[in-house]
Amino acid sequence: MHAMKTYRTFTMFGLLGVFLLLPFPAAAAVKYKPFEISGWIPYWRVATGTADTMPHLDALTEVNPFGYSVKTDGTLADTAKLSPTLEATTTASGIATTTIPSAWAPFIEAARAKNLRVIPTVMWSDGAAMHRILSDGPKRRALADEITKVVTENNFDGIDIDFEGKKVETKDYYSTFLEALRIRMPKKWLMCTIESRTPLEDRYHGVERPADAGLYANDLKAINKYCDRVRIMAYDQQGVDLKLAAEAASSSQLYAPVADPAWVEKVVNLMAKDIAKNKIMIGVPTYGYEYDVTAYANNEYLYDILWTFNPGYALPIAQQYGITPARNAAGELYFSYFPTGTSTQETAAPVSGLHALLAAAAASQFAHAQNSHITFRLLDWPDEQSVAQKIALAKRLGVRGVSVFKFDGGQDPDIWNVLATVGSAPAPITVPGASTLTRPLKVGQTGADVKLLQVLLNSDPDTRVAASGPGSPGAETNKFGTLTLRALEKFQIKHAIAKKGDIGFGVLGPRTRAKMNELIGMQ
Numbered sequence: 001m002h003a004m005k006t007y008r009t010f011t012m013f014g015l016l017g018v019f020l021l022l023p024f025p026a027a028a029a030v031k032y033k034p035f036e037i038s039g040w041i042p043y044w045r046v047a048t049g050t051a052d053t054m055p056h057l058d059a060l061t062e063v064n065p066f067g068y069s070v071k072t073d074g075t076l077a078d079t080a081k082l083s084p085t086l087e088a089t090t091t092a093s094g095i096a097t098t099t100i101p102s103a104w105a106p107f108i109e110a111a112r113a114k115n116l117r118v119i120p121t122v123m124w125s126d127g128a129a130m131h132r133i134l135s136d137g138p139k140r141r142a143l144a145d146e147i148t149k150v151v152t153e154n155n156f157d158g159i160d161i162d163f164e165g166k167k168v169e170t171k172d173y174y175s176t177f178l179e180a181l182r183i184r185m186p187k188k189w190l191m192c193t194i195e196s197r198t199p200l201e202d203r204y205h206g207v208e209r210p211a212d213a214g215l216y217a218n219d220l221k222a223i224n225k226y227c228d229r230v231r232i233m234a235y236d237q238q239g240v241d242l243k244l245a246a247e248a249a250s251s252s253q254l255y256a257p258v259a260d261p262a263w264v265e266k267v268v269n270l271m272a273k274d275i276a277k278n279k280i281m282i283g284v285p286t287y288g289y290e291y292d293v294t295a296y297a298n299n300e301y302l303y304d305i306l307w308t309f310n311p312g313y314a315l316p317i318a319q320q321y322g323i324t325p326a327r328n329a330a331g332e333l334y335f336s337y338f339p340t341g342t343s344t345q346e347t348a349a350p351v352s353g354l355h356a357l358l359a360a361a362a363a364s365q366f367a368h369a370q371n372s373h374i375t376f377r378l379l380d381w382p383d384e385q386s387v388a389q390k391i392a393l394a395k396r397l398g399v400r401g402v403s404v405f406k407f408d409g410g411q412d413p414d415i416w417n418v419l420a421t422v423g424s425a426p427a428p429i430t431v432p433g434a435s436t437l438t439r440p441l442k443v444g445q446t447g448a449d450v451k452l453l454q455v456l457l458n459s460d461p462d463t464r465v466a467a468s469g470p471g472s473p474g475a476e477t478n479k480f481g482t483l484t485l486r487a488l489e490k491f492q493i494k495h496a497i498a499k500k501g502d503i504g505f506g507v508l509g510p511r512t513r514a515k516m517n518e519l520i521g522m523q
Contacts, residue, residue, distance in 0.1 A: 197270055
């Protein structure tokens with residue numbers, strides 16, 4: 001969670017992205033990338049976060065200063081000091097007022113020069129205050145007015161609403177609030193950052209479901225309706241997926257990931273039932289967790305979160321104890337250790353040859369032999385390889401992109417190498433004999449440009465010519481047949497070019513050809 005909350009102890013037993021046509025002129029001025037990458041820069045590390053991000057703006061589509069918050073009275077707090085301030089001084093001729101630019105100004109200016117979207121985040125995690133304000137019509141509208149004013153006055157490209165920990169009874173009021181923002185800012189981007197949702201059969205695997213299981217504070221269909229992007233906070237997983245935890249426990253594995261790709265995929269597939277994939281951004285963490293882990297007999301573990309950390313905290317500890325971090329089944333780095341001078345270090349017999357799992361193995365051996373328990377430390381964190389995994393998953397699932405939390409100068413610096421590779425523009429789509437579409441095409445025609453048309457249609461899962469056989473991805477043909485016709489019609493409907501009954505429906509005419517050629521240049 002963005003609020004970096006402390007979580008309760010839990011027990012474990014044993015491509016071309018879909019191109020979204022926004023009806024907002026503001027969007028047209030922003031650089032388009034088929035696969036989008038956005039990232040939050042926290043207010044508590046403005047200097048290091050902006051300095052770290054500035055040289056890598058070309059890898060990003062959007063930056064999110066984090067940001068604004070909401071006071072208990074429902075008014076906006078400029079926590080990050082994004083807006084310029086006024087400073088009054090007394091002079092011989094009276095009071096002089098000077099405008100002091102925000103410390104963010106150079107960074108925001110650089111981002112705009114790169115044609116990136118600059119969209120700050122409003123983060124709120126007080127569920128009780130949230131319900132009190134959003135359920136009060138005048139106060140809800142006043143907050144929407146104030147946010148709109150801030151966006152307008154600072155010429156931001158939009159706003160990111162990150163209201164966490166809402167109550168179930170707040171759901172409809174929150175949806176109404178989003179609608180109010182949409183109405184007030186029709187030419188701005190409205191981004192929504194929301195909690196992940198784990199399938200109930202996995203979340204409550206092996207235990208009885210509580211009566212309120214399935215009651216949620218987010219109306220995903222309403223969020224899909226009003227928000228241009230939906231950032232799913234697919235991190236802080238820990239023990240929420242009891243099925244994955246049970247599978248790990250059955251093989252005596254330690255399992256306390258920040259975000260296992262197997263879990264992330266479940267989350268996205270579930271939430272994509274109500275949210276268009278071309279709006280979904282998968283949240284990607286860059287921080288880790290340290291735990292006190294208590295080992296019991298029979299390889300049972302109880303995990304107690306101590307704190308979050310950046311990799312710069314973990315690596316010196318590993319070096320101090322002569323440990324080589326290993327990569328776990330979730331694709332994250334981890335290691336275990338006994339803090340120097342603790343009674344547990346002296347009690348557990350040493351176990352050799354296990355490196356990252358040395359302390360865990362010694363603790364488990366002691367607990368089993370003594371039919372008792374003993375505690376050790378576990379550190380787990382993502383690195384550049386973990387981020388690359390999430391990007392590959394996002395592309396495979398066909399979502400809009402990823403949103404990274406956080407860029408503060410403390411994440412694995414090699415992450416930028418991964419993002420730069422993703423953000424670079426690949427070569428335009430071509431086929432032998434055709435690199436662009438230059439003539440009208442319809443059923444019955446043949447040629448290399450027909451094959452190019454099929455390749456373009458296949459680049460979007462929504463307009464795929466065929467799932468297998470002739471016309472499918474990798475098996476495109478030179479013949480414009482019925483399958484190509486149906487796929488082209490889907491393309492025209494999706495991009496609001498033509499619909500059934502219109503002249504040109506099912507034909508590659510001038511407007512459709514122009515859109516296709518536009519996409520060729522965006523590959």
